[in-house]
Structure formats: C-alpha cells, structure tokens
Amino acid sequence: MRILVDENMPYARQLFSEFGQVEAISGRDLTPSKLKDVDGLMIRSVTKVNEALLTEANKLSFVGSATIGTDHVDKSLLMSRDISFVNAPGCNAHSVADYLISALFVLAQQHQFNLRDKTVAIIGVGNIGTRVIDKCEALGINYLLCDPFKAPADAFRQYVSLEEAARADIITFHVPLTRDGQYPTFHMVDEAFLSALNPGTVLVNASRGEIIDNKALYHVLSQGKQLPTVLDVWENEPHVMAELLPLVELATAHIAGYSLEGKARGTEMIYQAFADHCGRRVSQHLEDFLPQPEIAGFNLGQPPTPEIVQRLVHAVYDVRRDDKLFREHALAGKGFDWLRRFYPERRELSSAVITGNPSVTSLQLAPLYQLGFSRPD
Numbered sequence: 001m002r003i004l005v006d007e008n009m010p011y012a013r014q015l016f017s018e019f020g021q022v023e024a025i026s027g028r029d030l031t032p033s034k035l036k037d038v039d040g041l042m043i044r045s046v047t048k049v050n051e052a053l054l055t056e057a058n059k060l061s062f063v064g065s066a067t068i069g070t071d072h073v074d075k076s077l078l079m080s081r082d083i084s085f086v087n088a089p090g091c092n093a094h095s096v097a098d099y100l101i102s103a104l105f106v107l108a109q110q111h112q113f114n115l116r117d118k119t120v121a122i123i124g125v126g127n128i129g130t131r132v133i134d135k136c137e138a139l140g141i142n143y144l145l146c147d148p149f150k151a152p153a154d155a156f157r158q159y160v161s162l163e164e165a166a167r168a169d170i171i172t173f174h175v176p177l178t179r180d181g182q183y184p185t186f187h188m189v190d191e192a193f194l195s196a197l198n199p200g201t202v203l204v205n206a207s208r209g210e211i212i213d214n215k216a217l218y219h220v221l222s223q224g225k226q227l228p229t230v231l232d233v234w235e236n237e238p239h240v241m242a243e244l245l246p247l248v249e250l251a252t253a254h255i256a257g258y259s260l261e262g263k264a265r266g267t268e269m270i271y272q273a274f275a276d277h278c279g280r281r282v283s284q285h286l287e288d289f290l291p292q293p294e295i296a297g298f299n300l301g302q303p304p305t306p307e308i309v310q311r312l313v314h315a316v317y318d319v320r321r322d323d324k325l326f327r328e329h330a331l332a333g334k335g336f337d338w339l340r341r342f343y344p345e346r347r348e349l350s351s352a353v354i355t356g357n358p359s360v361t362s363l364q365l366a367p368l369y370q371l372g373f374s375r376p377d
C-alpha cells in the first residue's frame with residue numbers, strides 16, 4: 001500500500017508506516033502525478049482536493065485531513081468517486097481557545113482594560129466556541145453567543161443575532177468557511193459590518209481568512225477607526241496583504257491550532273480512521289509519542305490573582321512570540337509557510353499541572369482547571 005502524508009504532520013510516518021510505504025510531501029505543492037498508484041492521502045488544510053488534483057489518482061480510496069476545517073476538500077467529488085473522507089473534528093480546539101486567551105491578555109495589557117468589564121461575542125459555538133465559553137467562565141468574562149444553527153435546538157443557552165453580537169466589546173470568530181446556505185460566512189465581516197462597530201471593538205479571527213474581507217478591514221483601519229485586531233488567518237494565504245499587517249495588533253501565520261497536542265491529535269484521529277478503513281485494529285497511541293513538556297507545572301504559593309493567571313497562561317503560550325516572528329518573516333518569500341513548517345514546539349495549557357501550597361484551597365484553584373490547566377492525579 002502507498003500512502004502520502006503531509007510533511008507538516010507530526011508522527012505521521014511512525015503511525016502510517018504500519019500500513020505500507022509512506023512518503024512525506026509538501027502539501028501545498030502536491031501535483032496530480034504524485035497521486036498515481038497511491039492508496040491513502042493524508043493532508044492538512046493547504047492541500048486543495050479537487051477534480052484537478054485527482055486526475056491521476058487511479059487507486060486512491062481514502063483521504064484524511066488532520067484538521068478541523070474541511071473547506072479545502074471537495075467532499076461531494078470524493079463521495080462520487082467512492083473515496084472515503086475523514087477529518088479531525090475538535091482536534092486542536094483547545095489550542096485555538098488557548099491562543100485566544102493569550103491574545104486577549106496581551107490586548108488588555110496594551111489597552112489598559114480589565115477583561116472582567118468586557119463582553120465577548122463568540123461567533124460559532126461548536127468545538128472551539130464551547131472551549132472559549134469555558135475559558136470566559138473561568139476568567140469571569142461576560143459572553144454572548146451567536147450561532148443560528150445551534151440556537152434553535154439549544155434549550156440551555158441564550159443566543160443573539162450577528163447584529164446584536166456586533167455591539168459586544170470583543171468579537172471572536174469560530175465558524176467554518178461557507179459560501180452557500182442561509183448563513184454563509186464568506187466575508188461575513190464586510191465594510192458595512194466594520195463601519196457599524198463601536199470604536200474600540202476588539203476583533204479576533206482564528207477561523208478562516210475569508211471570513212473577513214481583508215480589503216474592507218484595511219480600508220476601515222487605514223481611515224483611523226480604532227478596532228484592535230488579532231488575525232491568525234488571512235485572505236489568500238500564504239500571501240498576506242502587506243498594507244494590512246502594520247494595522248493589525250497581533251498577527252500570526254495560521255498557527256492558532258498549532259499546539260503539539262492539537263496537531264498530533266489530528267494525525268492520530270485520521271490514523272484511527274484509516275485503520276478502520278483497512279479493517280485493522282490500531283496498535284499505536286499518541287501518549288507513546290508526545291514528549292514531556294518543558295514546563296511540567298506550577299506550584300502556587302498564594303491564591304491565583306488575575307495577574308498570576310495571566311503570567312501562568314503566558315508562561316505556557318505567549319502569542320507575542322508568534323506575532324514577532326510573523327512581522328519579521330511572513331512577507332518574505334516562503335516566510336508564511338516556513339513559520340508553519342518550522343513552528344517551535346508549543347504545548348496546550350493542559351500540559352501544565354497546577355498545585356498549590358496548603359494555604360491555597362482547591363476552590364481557589366478550580367478556575368485554573370476550568371481555564372484548561374491540569375489537576376494533579
């Protein structure tokens with residue numbers, strides 16, 4: 001059996017080689033001839049799976065994408081050709097929520113506001129949005145939910161329209177990229193949306209670049225409207241609109257989901273699905289591969305204050321590291337893709353165990369566990 005795996009997929013060679021011959025490929029540069037006589041194709045979001053790519057795919061029976069998003073794959077085409085398709089829902093949801101909290105702490109510091117005085121509108125309440133809810137609750141931040149697909153069937157939560165959500169202090173997008181249907185997300189943030197926002201509104205996009213019309217964003221920001229913006233994703237990646245970059249407060253290379261756990265979980269999920277597809281039992285597990293984190297945990301000598309919580313989060317992941325690298329390298333040559341290919345190891349908050357000395361009660365530590373840190377065994 002021949003299997004192609006994206007070179008940016010941790011542990012893929014070890015996991016998939018039990019099924020046959022594995023070749024690592026550059027996902028963005030994959031050409032149709034590479035798929036001749038290939039049985040399984042394991043990709044990430046940079047590989048567009050469409051009619052043109054599959055012209056020489058004479059044996060392909062399985063495509064696995066180690067990602068949450070699936071907008072890069074023509075699923076009906078795969079179905080029509082009897083090729084199984086699997087993605088990895090939720091694999092890096094914790095990582096994206098960690099990214100958001102790390103970014104909000106930075107903005108709160110830069111703009112001198114208290115997150116507890118702010119309301120966050122969460123647009124898209126799926127795997128990531130739900131983790132964001134947990135983190136907001138842990139930090140005592142108010143939130144609004146906007147998800148027209150979830151709202152009708154959810155008796156437990158209140159939802160608002162996008163127009164109401166737009167009046168929040170912070171708006172964070174966690175929606176798939178869609179172009180059809182009643183609530184398409186392509187350019188859901190356009191010039192009209194941006195013009196209606198109160199000055200000072202914080203915008204965060206860690207979903208897909210095309211959710212925000214980047215030209216409209218540039219236009220509104222360059223006219224001087226204050227909208228502190230965090231962009232992890234960009235229209236037309238890997239090409240970033242150079243004029244927009246200086247106007248964005250935190251800018252990163254589509255790495256919100258790039259915790260080692262998030263990426264490795266994605267690989268493991270499609271490995272498990274491929275084993276099923278081949279009628280085999282899995283014999284390898286992610287725990288056997290993940291290295292010990294550099295920071296194994298923290299022992300608190302006093303109850304966690306907001307400042308301590310921020311320091312703990314930034315000790316595990318500080319988005320300013322990625323923002324700095326982005327500004328230095330993303331616009332040059334293959335910079336955007338290299339920042340992703342050679343992404344330094346980053347761990348989820350869950351990789352750090354929090355304990356406290358006897359003066360710290362378990363009630364005082366509870367919000368840290370809700371935020372994502374681990375409890376001792």
Ligand SMILES: NC(=O)c1ccc[n+]([C@@H]2O[C@H](COP(=O)([O-])OP(=O)(O)OC[C@H]3O[C@@H](n4cnc5c(N)ncnc54)[C@H](O)[C@@H]3O)[C@@H](O)[C@H]2O)c1
Nearest residue numbers: 069124125126127128147149174175176183206207256257
């Ligand atoms: N930046 C990154 O590294 C990164 C990592 C992971 C995922 N993502 C992106 O984030 C997206 C969301 O991930 P998820 O795991 O939460 O997906 P999910 O499928 O679990 O949840 C998405 C939610 O968005 C809702 N939704 C769809 N259209 C909407 C609209 N018009 N308005 C409001 N809500 C809408 C859906 O009903 C669903 O509840 C993914 O599709 C992917 O594109 C980005």
Ligand SMILES: O=C(O)[C@H](O)[C@H](O)COP(=O)(O)O
Nearest residue numbers: 044045046067068069092257
């Ligand atoms: O949808 C996702 O899971 C993420 O956007 C994805 O992880 C981004 O990374 P890539 O697949 O482009 O390596």
